Amino acid sequence: MALLGCGVVGTEVVRLLNERAGDLAARVGAPLELAGIAVRRPDRVREGVDPALLTTDAEALVTRPDVDIVVEVIGGIEPARSLLLAAMKTGKSVITANKALLAEDGATLFAAARECNADLYYEASVAGAIPLLRPLRESLVGDHVQRVLGIVNGTTNYILDQMDTHGAGFNEALEEAQALGYAEADPTADVEGFDAAAKAAILAQLAFHTPVTAADVHREGITEVTAADVAGAKEMDSVVKLLAICERVPDGAGGSRGVSVRVHPAMIPRTHPLASVREAYNAVFVEAESAGSLMFYGAGAGGAPTASAVLGDLVAVARNVRGGTPGPLEVTYAELPALPMGDTTTRYYIQLDVADQAGVLAAVAEEFARNDVSIRAVRQEGVGENAQLVVVTHRAPDAALAATVETLRKLGTVREVASVMRVEGDE
Amino acid sequence: MALLGCGVVGTEVVRLLNERAGDLAARVGAPLELAGIAVRRPDRVREGVDPALLTTDAEALVTRPDVDIVVEVIGGIEPARSLLLAAMKTGKSVITANKALLAEDGATLFAAARECNADLYYEASVAGAIPLLRPLRESLVGDHVQRVLGIVNGTTNYILDQMDTHGAGFNEALEEAQALGYAEADPTADVEGFDAAAKAAILAQLAFHTPVTAADVHREGITEVTAADVAGAKEMDSVVKLLAICERVPDGAGGSRGVSVRVHPAMIPRTHPLASVREAYNAVFVEAESAGSLMFYGAGAGGAPTASAVLGDLVAVARNVRGGTPGPLEVTYAELPALPMGDTTTRYYIQLDVADQAGVLAAVAEEFARNDVSIRAVRQEGVGENAQLVVVTHRAPDAALAATVETLRKLGTVREVASVMRVEGDE
Numbered sequence: 001m002a003l004l005g006c007g008v009v010g011t012e013v014v015r016l017l018n019e020r021a022g023d024l025a026a027r028v029g030a031p032l033e034l035a036g037i038a039v040r041r042p043d044r045v046r047e048g049v050d051p052a053l054l055t056t057d058a059e060a061l062v063t064r065p066d067v068d069i070v071v072e073v074i075g076g077i078e079p080a081r082s083l084l085l086a087a088m089k090t091g092k093s094v095i096t097a098n099k100a101l102l103a104e105d106g107a108t109l110f111a112a113a114r115e116c117n118a119d120l121y122y123e124a125s126v127a128g129a130i131p132l133l134r135p136l137r138e139s140l141v142g143d144h145v146q147r148v149l150g151i152v153n154g155t156t157n158y159i160l161d162q163m164d165t166h167g168a169g170f171n172e173a174l175e176e177a178q179a180l181g182y183a184e185a186d187p188t189a190d191v192e193g194f195d196a197a198a199k200a201a202i203l204a205q206l207a208f209h210t211p212v213t214a215a216d217v218h219r220e221g222i223t224e225v226t227a228a229d230v231a232g233a234k235e236m237d238s239v240v241k242l243l244a245i246c247e248r249v250p251d252g253a254g255g256s257r258g259v260s261v262r263v264h265p266a267m268i269p270r271t272h273p274l275a276s277v278r279e280a281y282n283a284v285f286v287e288a289e290s291a292g293s294l295m296f297y298g299a300g301a302g303g304a305p306t307a308s309a310v311l312g313d314l315v316a317v318a319r320n321v322r323g324g325t326p327g328p329l330e331v332t333y334a335e336l337p338a339l340p341m342g343d344t345t346t347r348y349y350i351q352l353d354v355a356d357q358a359g360v361l362a363a364v365a366e367e368f369a370r371n372d373v374s375i376r377a378v379r380q381e382g383v384g385e386n387a388q389l390v391v392v393t394h395r396a397p398d399a400a401l402a403a404t405v406e407t408l409r410k411l412g413t414v415r416e417v418a419s420v421m422r423v424e425g426d427e
Numbered sequence: 428m429a430l431l432g433c434g435v436v437g438t439e440v441v442r443l444l445n446e447r448a449g450d451l452a453a454r455v456g457a458p459l460e461l462a463g464i465a466v467r468r469p470d471r472v473r474e475g476v477d478p479a480l481l482t483t484d485a486e487a488l489v490t491r492p493d494v495d496i497v498v499e500v501i502g503g504i505e506p507a508r509s510l511l512l513a514a515m516k517t518g519k520s521v522i523t524a525n526k527a528l529l530a531e532d533g534a535t536l537f538a539a540a541r542e543c544n545a546d547l548y549y550e551a552s553v554a555g556a557i558p559l560l561r562p563l564r565e566s567l568v569g570d571h572v573q574r575v576l577g578i579v580n581g582t583t584n585y586i587l588d589q590m591d592t593h594g595a596g597f598n599e600a601l602e603e604a605q606a607l608g609y610a611e612a613d614p615t616a617d618v619e620g621f622d623a624a625a626k627a628a629i630l631a632q633l634a635f636h637t638p639v640t641a642a643d644v645h646r647e648g649i650t651e652v653t654a655a656d657v658a659g660a661k662e663m664d665s666v667v668k669l670l671a672i673c674e675r676v677p678d679g680a681g682g683s684r685g686v687s688v689r690v691h692p693a694m695i696p697r698t699h700p701l702a703s704v705r706e707a708y709n710a711v712f713v714e715a716e717s718a719g720s721l722m723f724y725g726a727g728a729g730g731a732p733t734a735s736a737v738l739g740d741l742v743a744v745a746r747n748v749r750g751g752t753p754g755p756l757e758v759t760y761a762e763l764p765a766l767p768m769g770d771t772t773t774r775y776y777i778q779l780d781v782a783d784q785a786g787v788l789a790a791v792a793e794e795f796a797r798n799d800v801s802i803r804a805v806r807q808e809g810v811g812e813n814a815q816l817v818v819v820t821h822r823a824p825d826a827a828l829a830a831t832v833e834t835l836r837k838l839g840t841v842r843e844v845a846s847v848m849r850v851e852g853d854e
């Protein structure tokens with residue numbers, strides 16, 4: 001086997017290959033031999049890594065005849081894609097932890113794996129060590145997945161958990177996350193939801209057997225989540241989480257009209273299993289027709305968990321290579337369209353600061369009715385300057401809900417739309 | 428393929444094979460054809476099941492040349508074992524949901540699968556639809572599992588949840604569970620922990636790659652859990668759960684002295700992910716060296732979830748059969764002894780009704796010291812008739828802890844040992 005990349009994850013993979021060589025050989029039926037490691041800077045010191053294995057010529061390494069499995073932990077689109085394709089074309093099976101590549105161009109990789117009769121395993125690409133892709137790909141393969149709700153970004157979950165636990169504001173919680181190493185100096189990829197969106201695309205492809213790319217994912221981050229939003233959720237006995245949501249949208253005739261794939265903050269009730277996912281942990285909640293509700297929980301990132309996922313794939317692929325038959329291939333046989341966000345039905349929680357006068361509720365209710373949005377519950381609180389109206393809707397097209405909020409902003413009796421949050425997980 | 432048994436699960440498997448025939452064929456690459464169903468009473472009406480498929484001659488069915496896969500959902504030891512062995516000997520691959528058989532004589536089945544080069548899949552045998560065996564068997568195969576803590580019996584979890592939520596006593600909660608169909612008229616297998624013990628044996632075999640039978644499992648049920656125990660846990664911000672616990676016991680030299688496999692009620696902190704597993708849900712919490720903490724959650728029983736797990740196995744096995752290579756076989760290459768409960772280190776919570784007089788704490792503390800048990804925390808509460816002492820220990824051999832409790836019972840200043848409960852999950 002060959003390793004591409006030797007950063008935090010790669011170094012840990014090498015360490016585990018050495019430390020658990022006996023165990024791994026027993027499970028595969030033959031020893032795993034590391035033929036070479038492609039790196040950009042071979043002179044950098046890497047603890048526990050034999051310098052004689054290092055090479056800067058990744059192209060040569062992935063096509064070497066004594067290499068049968070290629071593990072890619074470089075990340076990014078290129079050169080990772082070209083190297084994986086070159087490896088498969090010369091008969092190698094591949095393992096990758098590359099969520100960006102799978103979310104942008106998974107279809108090309110899956111097609112190459114099919115053509116070349118190669119294994120393409122990528123458990124480490126979503127939710128680190130949590131065995132998730134294999135259950136979705138294999139265990140639930142005889143079932144119908146209806147919906148996937150995931151907390152798939154540890155940084156944003158840590159920030160939202162701090163806001164919930166300590167009443168902190170977003171900026172304060174972000175600074176703490178950065179100080180503790182949970183968030184990067186430039187937190188954009190996490191807090192704007194890009195990381196979660198890539199994972200949502202991969203999950204949707206697997207769950208619905210249909211091609212979905214990161215560009216198909218509606219994405220909203222958590223930078224606009226306020227302490228008021230979190231406090232409002234608390235009053236509803238709920239909690240705000242950044243969710244990656246993949247839903248099959250029925251066509252009313254027993255089939256599917258398409259899929260809705262999106263990342264946005266949402267309120268979920270505290271009794272929901274996802275609500276108890278604290279700190280930087282990840283979890284993915286799956287609703288399937290026969291299996292019912294399932295949840296997979298664990299560490300979503302980090303060198304050791306990611307390396308554990310890579311090793312699990314490595315043992316599976318090595319067994320397949322020894323047996324002469326690749327594992328189950330990706331089957332993207334459905335061609336369900338990704339629906340625009342406006343078409344997706346969601347529910348809204350809306351908190352309004354209102355003038356404390358008769359007729360406010362009637363005026364507000366009329367705006368909902370005008371947009372064909374049905375109200376599930378309404379609560380009036382406070383008096384005078386502090387009068388508030390809290391409205392929770394039934395399901396409606398997101399566009400209609402957003403339009404309602406816009407008209408409410410212009411309503412004379414509404415002083416401020418204090419909080420707007422989608423609601424998930426309690427039907 | 429052939430089906431053995433056509434009760435709740437079997438009927439649901441047949442229904443799904445018909446309803447999802449197109450999907451399943453796409454995922455396998457060829458249609459799944461049901462050649463026959465072995466039942467004891469062919470004249471019973473089974474909705475959606477073609478009577479022409481029914482036969483009472485299971486022996487003939489499992490060796491028919493046009494059958495390549497046998498699915499067993501009969502349950503019990505015999506005739507299930509003989510039929511599965513006969514099927515494998517004639518080159519069939521098998522799928523079973525039979526936890527009793529796997530826990531009592533898994534070794535015989537695994538050996539037959541190896542000899543016959545047959546697939547033996549059994550996802551449905553533990554925790555229903557929760558994809559658990561496959562992740563343990565395949566995803567975590569490159570990792571070192573240290574400990575498995577499982578809520579694997581829905582009936583007892585429902586009862587304990589009712590006791591926690593409504594302050595009900597055991598008998599009251601059991602009656603309610605029976606009225607709702609969560610508990611059987613004879614609840615022994617559930618409430619005495621037999622069902623959980625069988626699942627613990629299967630989990631331990633998988634997690635530690637070592638043979639473990641139900642007879643190796645130390646088993647205590649929940650019939651002696653009192654409202655006082657549950658209230659005591661509440662005061663500790665904890666909750667009482669019936670746990671299946673599989674632990675690797677280190678030998679102090681980097682290796683393993685053995686495994687501890689046990690089922691008993693235990694207190695876990697409310698912040699632990701297992702604490703939020705409510706009603707009749709199941710969940711299995713896994714601690715692995717590299718992957719860290721993982722949890723798998725879902726419905727643990729029921730026709731549809733169990734059938735979903737069977738179908739997942741069926742697709743995998745059918746793909747293997749088409750590919751001509753069986754999936755990864757069970758590797759039970761370690762021969763770790765199952766340690767007796769007395770040798771297992773645990774922690775105790777002990778609540779004592781004591782005489783309200785000076786020196787009680789000193790006398791109690793002396794008994795702990797005499798048994799070499801170190802106290803982690805102690806709390807004195809109440810006065811006079813209601814004086815109580817709550818002690819939580821550090822880890823110690825279970826035999827030493829049990830001996831301490833026995834001597835405390837005889838201590839003059841201790842009026843009653845009001846509650847004794849092991850403590851898990853907060854180290």
